Amino acid sequence: MDTRRLLRTFATVLGTTGLLVSGCSKGGSTTSASGSTPAAPAAALQPYYAQHLNWRDCGVSGFQCATMKAPLDYRKPDGGDIKLAVSRKKAIGPGKRIGSLLVNPGGPGGSAIGYLQSYAALGYPAPVRARYDMVAIDPRGVARSEPVECLTGPQMDAYTQVDQTPDDSAEVSELGTAFEKFADGCEQRSGTILPHVSTVEAARDMDILRALLGDEKLTYVGASYGTFLGATYAELFPGRTGRLVLDGAMDPSLPSLEMNRDQTAGFETAFQAFAEDCVKKSDCPLGTTSTADAATRLKQLFADLDAKPIPAGDSRKLGESLATTGVIAAMYDEGTWPQLRSALAGARAGDGSGLLALSDSYYERKPNGTYANLMFANAAVNCLDTPPAFTGPDAVEQAIPGFEKASPVFGKAFAWAALNCAHWPVAPTGTAHRITAKGAPPIVVVGTTRDPATPYKWAQSLAAQLSSGRLLTYEGDGHTAYGRGSHCIDTAINTYLLDGTPPAEGTKCS
Template sequence: MDTRRLFRISATALVAAGLLLSGCSSDSASGAGTGTRTGAGSTAEQAALKKFYGQKLAWRSCGAAGFDCATMKAPLDYAKPDGTEISLAVARKKATGPGKRLGSLQVNPGGPGGSAIGYLQAYAGIGYPAPVRARYDMVAVDPRGVADSEPVECLTGKEMDAYTQVDQTPDDPREETLLTTSFKKFAAGCEKRSAKILPHVSTVDAARDMDIFRAALGDKKLTYVGASYGTFLGATYAELFPGNTGRLVLDGAMDPSLPARELNRDQTAGFETAFTSFAADCVKRKDCPLGTKSVADVGARMKAFFTALDAKPVATGESRRLTESLATTGVIAAMYDESTWPQLREALTTAMAGDGSALLSLADSYYERDGDGTYANLMFANSAVNCLDLPPAFSGPAEVTAALPSFEQASPVFGEGLAWASLNCAYWPTKATGTAHRIEAKGAAPIVVVGTTRDPATPYKWAVSLADQLSSATLLTYDGDGHTAYGRGSDCIDTAINTYLLEGTPPKPATKCS
């Protein structure tokens, strides 16, 4: 169960979400470093970046639904822009009309490690509200290290299968060693297969790539919708380029001021909040496999089931068995979207009867594992970005052990496993380049921050905090379940965001939707 700091819309939740694509090139785009507060580099470095900002994208058709794709160049190392170049995959779907085109709308679905192009083509470019798609070219760039943009690679499919089954609630020193060894093997695999790109996949790097993409599209300002981790990416962009920010929607917000351990503990509490909501719904239903006595009893039964799997995994009809770690990941995957709760009840029912295949399928969707045993690079990129953005949550097993009570207080159901999962970055081969800090983005245009009150992956208090930090932000609240809010069924949320994107008018302060 490697769920450490995975701020994303999961594969299951993506089915209920929707988002967007891109535009044309002109000489009106701002040049390198315009409006930059940090990260622009010296005058010589800015001059060297001009070739990237001035590049023309060679679009080609890539799909029956009217999508275009291209390759964008960026420097591997922004401190050495005359050095090695990398290729980033970009895509668009042109505005459909009617109405005057408003420019390009960049999107990012989170992760880190989620493919923005995959999100665009599967959901955004066809599922976003029609008035938005009519006025904007819907565009996306796969962040460096992700999917088709110099992807980070770490383990083979078989190695990843073994990694996901390692016991992440160790009961003795031997099991602790097995767990730490698995983290070390994962990190070593990333270094072996991705040494060139590994030091250059930070969120700051990705935000700077977004500004090059903005310029290559011919847009003076960035219009952007970022979900989950995509909110951190968007906030980082606003910090680096406040003068280039246009209309930014940050949905399912992260809090950039928190260090890794506190982020992980807060997210652990978020999953407990979501599970409590699931449990409250479950006890009302005759098919609840965890009983109908009380919410507390559901939690106790869930934990007992995990403990039983730790001792004896369940058959799945294939060589892999349903271990405690895989079962926990499957349950967590279903917490991202309340529409998955019926599927989770059925999967738990069959697993408790000796067939773990349905719960294993939920875990596989979370890890983006295909039926042939291959994995997308989501988890590889996720670790690479997280471990570069912040110093590790823990330096070793002793620190995890000391912190276990606070994690288990945050979540009696998930606390132990999520605490140990947070140890991964302790063995990372590349030292962190980022630090936790407040992001104010002074001088940026009005920004809309969206928070969901029972969001499992990005707790609501993070949205409150980010809206308070950003000097021009307005907080929009969704009183509900699931991860993120836009495009998930609330007319109130969708209307407020659509109005902002189309007219530039943010919602009134303290607006709350349900």
């Protein structure tokens, strides 16, 4: 189970991604996000800003696709290109076209094009789709943009089943070996691109795209990790920043250890909300007495599955790691709670297929046993962006009490999962830091009070860091808020995107 999955796209289970972990070891560096950026692109970058996008039919109704070039290494713009996939759906009217609206669903590693074509260009509020060309670019290393690859399907199956709550030195060693094999696989299959998939580089790619679309300033809606990407853009290019919506915000000032621990607490908050709802129902598989009893029963189920995995409907069995991932997947959206109740009931009766299906959706495992590159890109970006939460098992052991305090249910598993970048083959190129984006126009930061993956306090922090941040609060459950049924949230964001008026300070919706 990986825990730095900050958003799951609407195309899958509703809710995706995370892995708040880090990287270390040998490798190069990339351009820092700090400091100012010239008003015009450097001469060496001019060919990229002057290229022409050759739009073509995607084969998906109403969508166009193109390929954009960017420097593989921004420090050496003449040292080779990387090809990035772009898609758009033009404004449908009525009303005068405003420009382009770039969207990103998070991850890192989530396909922005997949999100655009399966949800955003169809499900965003109609007034916004009427007046904006809806646009997405798969970030470097993701999906259609020279994807990072690490493990084969069978290897990934084995990786996801490794025990992530080790009980003895042998299991600790086995887990460390699994992380090391994952990192080695990434280096062997994608060693050229691994040093060049940072968030800073992805933000610089977005500025090239902005220019090629003919927009003077970037208009953008980013969810989850996409908020970090958007804030990084504003930090690099405050003068080219337009209307930015950062929904389900990350706090860029937090080091990896603190971020992992906060996210652990976020999933505990979400579980408590689920349990409170569950115990009111006569068929709750975790009992009908109290949330404390529900937590005890879930922990016992995990322990039972650790001792003896159960059949799950195919050649795999459901053990503790896959079961934990399945439960986590359902925490992203309260609409998945009925599915989780059914899956838990099945597991308690010896049928692991329900939780396995949830886990597979989280990992984006396909029916044929192959995996999308989401988890590979996720680790590659996270391990490059910040130093690791832990560099060895001893540090994890010392931190477990703090993680278990944050979440008695998930704490131990989340602590060990944060070790995943200890063997990364490329040194981290970024550090945790505050982002102010001084000089940018108002930026709307959206936080959900019981968000499991990006805790509400992160949105509060980012809004306070940004010189022009404006916090919009959704009092509710689930990961992110825009386009998920709140008329209040949607109206506030639509108004901002359509006429530039941000919500009033302190606006809260429920």
